[in-house]
Amino acid sequence: MADLVAGVDGGNSKTDLVLADTEGRLLAWVRGEGTRPHREGMVVTAERLADLMRRALDEAGRPADPVAVGAYFLANVDVPEAEQAALRLLSGLDVAERVIVRNDTLAILRAGAPAGWGVAVVSGAGINAVGVHPHGGAARFLSLGDITGDWGGGMSVARAGLGAAVRAGDGRGPATVLRDVLPTWFGLPTVEAVALAVSTGEIAVAELHGLAPLVFAAAEGGDTVAREIVERLGDEIVTMVTALLRRLDLLDTPTPVVLGGGTLQNGQVLLHDHIRVRLAGQAPLAEPRVLDVQPVAGAVAEALAEAGASEAAQRRIRSAIAVRPSPVRDEPGARPANEARS
Structure with a gap:
């Protein structure tokens, strides 16, 4: 065998x-x-x-x-x-x-909830979540991107950061350090140059994912615009978790909530704190935990x-x-x- x-x-x-x-x-x-x-x-x-x-x-x-x-x-x-x-x-x-x-998403749950049930969120380049009831029922999302109302993960954070940096330069948005830090990833002088390179195909859209860590770092450093983007990600995660708990009738049951994927397993203190505070208000019996293994x-x-x-x-x-x-x-x-x- x-x-x-x-x-x-x-x-x-x-x-x-x-x-x-x-x-x-x-x-x-x-x-x-x-x-x-x-x-x-x-x-x-x-x-x-x-x-x-x-x-x-x-x-x-x-x-x-x-x-x-x-x-x-x-x-x-x-x-x-x-x-x-x-x-x-x-x-x-x-x-x-x-x-x-x-x-x-079920790999996250399998790795982080020993009993085999609970809610798992994966936030890597994209975002998704799944819930499994202790009696075996499951709930999930269609998760097809913008057309199914999805926002989150490193790619959404990166794109939002780039957009906010461009808006800061043309007068539509508040000032942000993202104007200075984001172009350095691609070795270009301005965020406008980055946006133009993406529009012409010189930079693949998938490469924008590399900007996400810079947005997180700016948020941790106190930049208001970057912080709002990171908090939006936290809000989306809490919304997904509470929706699954409600669908599975687990809001009144202590339930493990496993947070995994690249944007959730890299020590993002601001993001984790925001999730815990919001979750405590909306689903106080939820038990969030960051996955401690790949x-x-x-x-x-x-x-x-x-x-x-x-x-x-x-x-x-x-x-x-x-x-x-x-x-x-x-x-x-x-x-x-x-x-x-x-």
Whole structure:
């Protein structure tokens, strides 16, 4: 019987795959591009994920060995039809003997709520949330971006920061240090030059995500405009959490609320404080906690559970993921010095 399992956390901007054995030993941890089937198609996404699995097996020195269970928790797989399409394609590519496909929010919940229920928010490049009732019912959002009323994550923060900086220069908005700090990310003289470069395609829209840490830093430094943007993100997170608690009839039940993803797991004190204050007012029994391990730990936990691994194996892999630095992606146009801040 195959003794390998794989857990995959696919976000908008990056995908982590951890390969382990059923004793909980970490064998490989590789990182690839984001999971964007809504833009690139599910076929391309599945093939890229299969390539990532091959990379992990090669790194572990076991390129020909079968994988018993592959648990894929993927961003932008938001409806049952998308889950089924990903499951069918990944199964056809033989990534594992048994393939599980879920939305990436459930990896956050699996990693941060030991009982398996509660609310989880993922705020990375984008934003989403899910709620699971202790009796098994679930609630989620359609999460298709602007057309379904979504705002949040690093990309929304970055775009709002750039827009606010332009408005500060043309008289439509208040002064902000963002006018000075944002262009430095791209080595350009002004935010107007950045906006023009995006409009002509010289700068890809996805690269704007790198501005988010600068907005957070400006907010922590006291800039009023940046602070309002960060607080807006906190408000959106609280709105999502309370909506899920209401839909699941959990407002009167002490409920774990797990906060994960790049913009929530990087020590953003202002954001965390704002969320806790607002949540205390709207859902006082909610129990917010910032995930203390990479979300991929939740995916690996699911794979190990499906493979029948012991609790000791679960603890062992979680500890290994917690202490090992995440792999750094090496892609054209990447700016590694700021990777950990986004």
